[in-house]
Amino acid sequence: MADPLLQVVDLxxxxxxxxxxxxxxxxxxxxxxxxxxxxxxxxKTTLLRILSGLSRHYEGDILWRGTSVTDxxxxxxxxxxxxxxxxxxxxxxxxxxxxxxYAALDSGxxxxxIPKALHAVGLTGFEDVPCHMLSAGQNRxxxxxxxxxxxxxxxxxxxxxxxxxxxxxxxxxALLLEHASRGGTVLLTTHHELDLSRHVRRINLDELxxx
Amino acid sequence: xxFDSFSDFLAxxxxxxxxxxxxxxxxxxxxxxxxxxxxxxxxxxxEQLRRIRREEAQS
Amino acid sequence: xSETKLQPLAVAQHETEYRPGRIxxxxxxxxxxxxxxxxxxxxxxxxxxxxxxxxxxxxxSPEPTILMTLAPGVVWVAALLSxxxxxxxxxxxxxxxxxxxxxxxxxxxxxxxxxxxxxAHWMITGLPLTLMAPLIxxxxxxxxxxxxxxxxxxxxxxxTLSLVGAIGAALTVGLRKGGVLISLLVLPLYIPVLIFxxxxxxxxxxxxxxxxxxxxxxxxxxxxxxxxxxxxxxxLRISVSG
Amino acid sequence: MAGKNWMPxxxxxxxxxxxxxxxxxxxLPGFVVATLLLITIGTVWGLAFAPQDYQQGNSFRIIYLHxxxxxxxxxxxxxxxxxxxxxxxxxxxxxxxxxxxxxxxGASLAVLALATGAIWGKPxxxxxxxxxxxxxxMLILLFLYLGIIALNSAIESESxxxxxxxxxxxxxxxxxPIIKYSVDWWNTLHQPATFKITERPAMPPDMWxxxxxxxxxxxxxxxxxxxxxxxxxxxxxxxxxxxxRELLMQQRG
Numbered sequence: 001m002a003d004p005l006l007q008v009v010d011l012x013x014x015x016x017x018x019x020x021x022x023x024x025x026x027x028x029x030x031x032x033x034x035x036x037x038x039x040x041x042x043x044k045t046t047l048l049r050i051l052s053g054l055s056r057h058y059e060g061d062i063l064w065r066g067t068s069v070t071d072x073x074x075x076x077x078x079x080x081x082x083x084x085x086x087x088x089x090x091x092x093x094x095x096x097x098x099x100x101x102y103a104a105l106d107s108g109x110x111x112x113x114i115p116k117a118l119h120a121v122g123l124t125g126f127e128d129v130p131c132h133m134l135s136a137g138q139n140r141x142x143x144x145x146x147x148x149x150x151x152x153x154x155x156x157x158x159x160x161x162x163x164x165x166x167x168x169x170x171x172x173x174a175l176l177l178e179h180a181s182r183g184g185t186v187l188l189t190t191h192h193e194l195d196l197s198r199h200v201r202r203i204n205l206d207e208l209x210x211x
Numbered sequence: 212x213x214f215d216s217f218s219d220f221l222a223x224x225x226x227x228x229x230x231x232x233x234x235x236x237x238x239x240x241x242x243x244x245x246x247x248x249x250x251x252x253x254x255x256x257x258e259q260l261r262r263i264r265r266e267e268a269q270s
Numbered sequence: 271x272s273e274t275k276l277q278p279l280a281v282a283q284h285e286t287e288y289r290p291g292r293i294x295x296x297x298x299x300x301x302x303x304x305x306x307x308x309x310x311x312x313x314x315x316x317x318x319x320x321x322x323x324x325x326x327x328x329x330x331s332p333e334p335t336i337l338m339t340l341a342p343g344v345v346w347v348a349a350l351l352s353x354x355x356x357x358x359x360x361x362x363x364x365x366x367x368x369x370x371x372x373x374x375x376x377x378x379x380x381x382x383x384x385x386x387x388x389x390a391h392w393m394i395t396g397l398p399l400t401l402m403a404p405l406i407x408x409x410x411x412x413x414x415x416x417x418x419x420x421x422x423x424x425x426x427x428x429x430t431l432s433l434v435g436a437i438g439a440a441l442t443v444g445l446r447k448g449g450v451l452i453s454l455l456v457l458p459l460y461i462p463v464l465i466f467x468x469x470x471x472x473x474x475x476x477x478x479x480x481x482x483x484x485x486x487x488x489x490x491x492x493x494x495x496x497x498x499x500x501x502x503x504x505x506l507r508i509s510v511s512g
Numbered sequence: 513m514a515g516k517n518w519m520p521x522x523x524x525x526x527x528x529x530x531x532x533x534x535x536x537x538x539x540l541p542g543f544v545v546a547t548l549l550l551i552t553i554g555t556v557w558g559l560a561f562a563p564q565d566y567q568q569g570n571s572f573r574i575i576y577l578h579x580x581x582x583x584x585x586x587x588x589x590x591x592x593x594x595x596x597x598x599x600x601x602x603x604x605x606x607x608x609x610x611x612x613x614x615x616x617x618g619a620s621l622a623v624l625a626l627a628t629g630a631i632w633g634k635p636x637x638x639x640x641x642x643x644x645x646x647x648x649x650m651l652i653l654l655f656l657y658l659g660i661i662a663l664n665s666a667i668e669s670e671s672x673x674x675x676x677x678x679x680x681x682x683x684x685x686x687x688x689p690i691i692k693y694s695v696d697w698w699n700t701l702h703q704p705a706t707f708k709i710t711e712r713p714a715m716p717p718d719m720w721x722x723x724x725x726x727x728x729x730x731x732x733x734x735x736x737x738x739x740x741x742x743x744x745x746x747x748x749x750x751x752x753x754x755x756x757r758e759l760l761m762q763q764r765g
Contacts, residue, residue: 017752052375053375054371054374054375054510054511055511056507056511057511057512057669057671057672074377077375077376077377078280078377079280080375082371082372082375084368084371085368086366086367086368086371087367087368088367088368088369088371088372089367089368089369090304090367090369091367092304092307092308093300093303093304093307097300097303101296101300102372104292104293104296104297104300104378105293105372105373105376105377105378106376106377107289107377107378108280110277113277130307148276149277151277151278151279151280152279152280153279153280175276178276179276182276182278182279183279184279212560212561213560213561213562213563213564214560220559220560223570223571223573224564224569224570225569225570226569226570226571226635229571229574229631229632229634229635230559230570230571230573230574232631233574233577233578233627233628233631233632234555234559234577236624236627236628236631237577237581237624237628240581240620240621240623240624241551241733243620244617244620244733244737245736245737245740247616248737248740248741248743248744249740251741251744252740252743252744252747255744255747255748256747256760256763259747259748259751259756259760260760260763260764262751263757263760263761434683437679437680437683441663441676441679441680442663442666444667444672445666445667447666451662451663451666454655454658454659454662454663455659455662455663455680457655458652458655458656458659458684458687458691459683459684459687459691461652461691461694461695462687462690462691462693462694465694465695465697465698466694469697469698469701490690493686493690497686501679501682501683504600504679505676505679508672508675508676508679509672509676511672512667512668512669512671512672512676
């Protein structure tokens with residue numbers, strides 16, 4: 001088997017006097033889709049924020065390609081795509097401008113791919129409409145368009161399918177599979193029943209939480 | 212001793228009000244800085260004991 | 271929906287192509303674009319500036335001789351408060367819509383992005399304030415000789431205000447009641463700029479050489495440009511982490 | 513991880529809240545005695561035995577309170593910023609707690625310095641408040657303290673609060689010399705020849721020795737109250753640790 005991309009070793013996190021998880025260890029290999037499960041408040045979002053490097057309230061080690069993410073933050077960030085609760089879409093900018101800004105932040109993105117990505121999420125014809133005139137679902141899709149242009153191996157997706165219709169979810173699932181088949185890795189949380197359950201490995205936080 | 216008598220000392224050469232009010236204030240601030248953590252300590256210990264009792268009752 | 275092919279994954283490049291200039295320009299462009307689409311944010315500090323300056327003749331006296339001595343301080347204090355007013359929104363809107371998380375997670379050097387944001391902020395508050403200052407100075411009977419000192423001192427001093435204020439904005443970005451707190455944190459740090467700024471105007475009014483005062487303001491600015499972005503970047507990471 | 517080995521062993525022991533709690537418990541009585549002795553001797557000497565000032569008479573004796581308080585207010589700020597920096601760099605919990613405990617002590621001493629300065633001003637300058645350079649700098653220092661306390665209490669998460677205030681304290685630390693210089697400069701600009709209350713040429717030993725004793729006494733006093741606050745903080749934050757639980761059970765008896 002190939003070397004793991006991401007290694008989580010003995011992770012501990014507590015919040016408001018409550019242990020969210022302890023002794024949490026797992027490896028993620030290229031081509032894997034990993035779904036983090038748990039009840040509301042079990043720390044799914046916290047875990048994804050910790051893994052992405054946003055939150056530093058944890059003890060334990062996180063290794064990316066064998067080196068600690070705190071030591072090689074630059075390399076790690078170049079290979080990471082994070083999709084959070086907030087879409088990260090500027091309301092006064094157009095979808096095109098929003099994606100252009102992502103391209104500026106992530107030099108791996110090819111600007112020429114942007115129209116194709118917007119087409120793929122069904123926003124053809126809305127390229128130059130300010131995002132505050134779009135619906136919540138459309139705004140969400142602007143952000144999801146990043147998945148089509150990103151060349152980062154690791155995707156961390158927190159509830160990516162909120163406000164997306166059934167057909168949209170199906171195409172996104174296909175996208176995740178395609179990403180996995182090109183050697184990428186997905187870590188996600190979702191309330192949706194995934195059709196690709198055969199391909200997904202699960203981690204349940206409820207079993208890990210302390211007393 | 213730079214004062215002739217105790218009443219002289221209290222009078223501070225006419226500056227009694229200023230000198231003594233300053234030192235009274237100083238005493239208050241210093242004592243306050245000692246008393247406040249002592250009260251705080253009592254409060255924290257009582258709080259934590261209550262928490263322990265609550266947890267014991269639960270389990 | 272049509273089939274789209276994903277591009278191959280990026281190979282982990284260890285020699286990184288650092289192009290700090292590009293991200294700096296991109297940040298500047300984005301911020302200015304955002305500001306131009308929300309005109310009210312652009313105009314509000316200016317109106318505030320004008321209003322605060324109007325309060326002084328009403329509150330103190332319309333007597334030219336009195337106002338003349340007050341003018342440098344009043345213009346400077348009003349400018350200082352106006353930049354502070356616009357400071358709270360600097361990172362807050364990015365924080366609320368999630369863009370800030372994306373900026374923090376990007377491989378680009380954070381202090382460059384931060385510097386770009388602060389400079390853009392200065393261009394849409396400090397710079398217009400500087401240009402508007404002579405108008406208010408005339409209303410407050412500042413002698414014509416003082417005008418050059420006023421404009422030059424504001425031109426060099428207001429970027430420092432933006433830089434220092436941004437530290438406060440970064441520290442309070444995750445807090446609901448950040449607006450009041452930011453003034454508490456930042457105002458004491460503004461004092462040196464205020465002192466040297468008004469002194470420059472006073473010197474210009476009395477016909478003394480200006481260069482020394484402006485050099486001091488310039489030194490503060492240099493220190494601010496060197497250190498503030500690092501503090502802002504650290505503060506942002508801490509605030510978002512919480 | 514690199515560069516960790518060159519720090520002495522006690523540095524890492526300090527990082528253990530438990531060790532810290534125990535060592536401060538042992539040190540505390542000694543410091544209490546030293547504080548009481550030094551402050552009593554210094555105050556009696558300064559109030560009763562030091563010669564009076566030829567210009568200001570006995571009101572000059574306020575110096576024995578004003579100067580140590582002002583001096584401590586500044587040193588405590590340095591201590592706080594330094595502890596904050598250590599907490600930021602080495603992620604040391606105890607350093608965060610020290611920094612947090614420093615703020616209220618420093619602020620109260622800054623208030624004391626300002627109040628005594630103002631009262632002293634009445635017989636010296638004829639008014640309670642004069643925009644004297646030292647007093648103004650002290651007032652700004654108090655503002656910095658208040659900002660730090662406000663920020664710390666506004667942030668709910670303890671570790672975020674500690675890190676944020678550490679950044680603010682460091683920014684303030686860089687600014688303090690600039691503020692001091694600018695205020696001094698502003699002062700000479702606007703009041704060319706004011707009489708500085710605490711600046712005098714050669715003081716006779718009878719005058720400055722008690723002052724020195726009091727400054728050292730105030731340092732000890734700071735150590736005492738800092739340790740008391742630090743111990744409270746340790747109990748509160750380590751409440752889930754086994755040894756704190758045992759300690760609490762002993763208290764219950």
